[in-house]
Amino acid sequence: MKAYETYGPIEFAQDERFIHWVRSGKDRDSFWENWLQAHPEKKTVILEAKQLVTAIQVKTRVPKHEKIHQIWQAIDHKTKPERKTAIIPRIDRRGVLWLAVAAAGLLLVGFFFNQRNVSGLETVMAERIQHMLPDGTMVYLNAESKLSYREKNWENNRKIYLTGEAFFDVKKGSTYEVITELGNVKVLGTSFNVRARETFHVACFTGKVEVTPKGSVPIKLLPGDLVYKKNGSRGFDSDTFDPEVNTGWRFGEIDFPAASLEEVFHEIERQYNVQIQIPTDQAHRTYSGKVTMKNLSAALDEVCESMNLKYEKVEKSYRIFE
Numbered sequence: 001m002k003a004y005e006t007y008g009p010i011e012f013a014q015d016e017r018f019i020h021w022v023r024s025g026k027d028r029d030s031f032w033e034n035w036l037q038a039h040p041e042k043k044t045v046i047l048e049a050k051q052l053v054t055a056i057q058v059k060t061r062v063p064k065h066e067k068i069h070q071i072w073q074a075i076d077h078k079t080k081p082e083r084k085t086a087i088i089p090r091i092d093r094r095g096v097l098w099l100a101v102a103a104a105g106l107l108l109v110g111f112f113f114n115q116r117n118v119s120g121l122e123t124v125m126a127e128r129i130q131h132m133l134p135d136g137t138m139v140y141l142n143a144e145s146k147l148s149y150r151e152k153n154w155e156n157n158r159k160i161y162l163t164g165e166a167f168f169d170v171k172k173g174s175t176y177e178v179i180t181e182l183g184n185v186k187v188l189g190t191s192f193n194v195r196a197r198e199t200f201h202v203a204c205f206t207g208k209v210e211v212t213p214k215g216s217v218p219i220k221l222l223p224g225d226l227v228y229k230k231n232g233s234r235g236f237d238s239d240t241f242d243p244e245v246n247t248g249w250r251f252g253e254i255d256f257p258a259a260s261l262e263e264v265f266h267e268i269e270r271q272y273n274v275q276i277q278i279p280t281d282q283a284h285r286t287y288s289g290k291v292t293m294k295n296l297s298a299a300l301d302e303v304c305e306s307m308n309l310k311y312e313k314v315e316k317s318y319r320i321f322e
Helices: 009-013 016-024 030-038 040-055 065-078 093-113 261-272 296-306
Strands: 118-122 129-132 138-141 146-150 158-169 176-179 183-187 191-196 200-206 209-213 219-221 225-228 237-240 253-260 275-277 286-292 310-314 317-321
Touching: 009 016, 009 040, 016 030, 016 040, 030 040, 030 275, 183 191, 183 200, 200 209, 200 219, 209 225, 219 225, 225 253, 237 253, 253 261, 261 275, 261 286, 261 296, 286 296, 296 310
Parallel strands: 158 176, 275 317
Antiparallel strands: 118 146, 129 138, 138 158, 146 158, 158 191, 176 183, 183 209, 191 200, 200 225, 209 219, 225 237, 253 286, 310 317
16 A cells, blocks of 8 residues: 555645545545544645645646637736736745645646647546547547647657556557556557556557567567566566457456556556555455456455455445455
């Protein structure tokens, strides 16, 4: 599990689980209630982090072009060089907090709208969407994922920035590149899946794929090849699968070649918008196999039975135990 006791307001405000709790508007949450009881010294930090999240409400769905134009007109108007004076407020603790809000807001806005022809998509827990790129390529975005790309000169510069998981059915054309923090993928007219969450996982369904994990050399994949980072390993492993049988998360089935239980349960959380409490001594155990996401109970049963674990519902969350 994450070492939240080391987090400051900015780190909490960037944590997806914390953001979901704050934006849900529900004060009662068993995980965060228990955590705050165990770490009362963090109460002030949590309050400041909540203010940050509340202040930064950036909607990352694709905005209309008219709206983008209005935003940039407003920015241009406020940044005209002839403005020679500025009011500098007195800086106190609250002032520092709002400077942090402004800085974090600029980072988020800059990521999705750093140019006038940038489009962004984001899904929340239990949400999946499909989107057509300018050239006709179809993208299927899994739950709790983010994606952005530049529309300008798309035909000659096809680059996608991804956090989370997505399946791509690429139209033939120029080289296509998916960029993540954990590695990049280059393709030419193919279909493939990229998962860049706790670990990096790429599966090629058709065509050819060139994968470059961060800090590693390029790896070429053919249909039925996949590359992934094994739980507890620094390097990357490769394996094969049947593209005709392994249909993937789009059809309710997720494959984990060698993932930690923490990663598996986090994925179930994303798919069903629930919270799952995992014992620390179980979080890093390795799970290998498929999880059928027909419904929440079936997914929990499948994982727990194979790992000799049990689960129970505690208010609005689920607790895993031996």
